[in-house]
Amino acid sequence: xxxxxxDTHTALWYLLNDGRSSILxxxxxxxxxxxxxxxxxxxxSLAEIVYLIEKNRLPANAYADLKAALNDPEHxxxxxxxxxxxxxxxxQVVRADVPDMPDRIVAATxxxxxxxxxxxxxxxxxxxxxxxx
Numbered sequence: 274x275x276x277x278x279x280d281t282h283t284a285l286w287y288l289l290n291d292g293r294s295s296i297l298x299x300x301x302x303x304x305x306x307x308x309x310x311x312x313x314x315x316x317x318s319l320a321e322i323v324y325l326i327e328k329n330r331l332p333a334n335a336y337a338d339l340k341a342a343l344n345d346p347e348h349x350x351x352x353x354x355x356x357x358x359x360x361x362x363x364x365q366v367v368r369a370d371v372p373d374m375p376d377r378i379v380a381a382t383x384x385x386x387x388x389x390x391x392x393x394x395x396x397x398x399x400x401x402x403x404x405x406x
Contacts, residue, residue, distance in 0.1 A: 276310035277301060277405060278353060278383040280376065280392040281318040281325075285335055288342055288350070295406050298391050306349035313353035313386065314343060317378040359385045370400040 279287065279302075286294045287302045294302075305312055322339060325331040342348045353359075355378060362385040363377055371377045376394055380402045383390035389403040398404045 274310050275313045275351065275353065275386050275388055276305040276308075277388045278313040278315060278379060278386065278390045279318075279350075280379045280390060280394060280397070281321045283391045283393060284312070284314050284318060284339065284350065285322070285331070288338060289335075293393070295393070298393075298406055301391060301405050302349060310349075311351035312349050312391070313382060313388075314339070314350050315353050315359075315379045315382045316355040317375045319352075321375045353382050353386070355382075361385075366400065366402060371396050371402070 283294060283298060287299065302312060319339065322331060322336045326333055326336060342350045343352050359378065359381050362381040365384050366377050366380045368377065371380050376397055380390055380397050380400065383402055389405045390397060391405045392398060393406055398406060
């Protein structure tokens with residue numbers, strides 16, 4: 274069962290033990306892992322990570338580390354593929370509120386699964402999408 278969808282940076286901060294996550298977000302990740310629930314990672318986040326590595330905005334190992342976590346059946350992260358159903362859910366995420374397409378896809382993924390998105394992004398948090406931070 275998917276308990277939430279993590280946005281790109283929040284997923285990496287949790288995975289790499291970076292201190293930028295909020296206490297509430299970190300607790301949600303930990304409690305989900307303990308309960309055997311999954312935190313979904315949108316496929317668009319994987320593409321965004323490759324892009325940000327190419328721009329030298331993320332460490333070169335970020336993609337490989339997240340991919341390894343997704344391939345580990347014991348890890349809390351599970352891939353949430355970008356599907357036509359999620360494209361349909363994008364209609365429920367107002368573009369003016371969440372104008373960045375990868376962020377909107379992540380938010381729509383949460384809407385599709387009926388779970389909150391874990392994000393520090395102010396636009397996502399101010400939108401109609403349930404969020405945790």
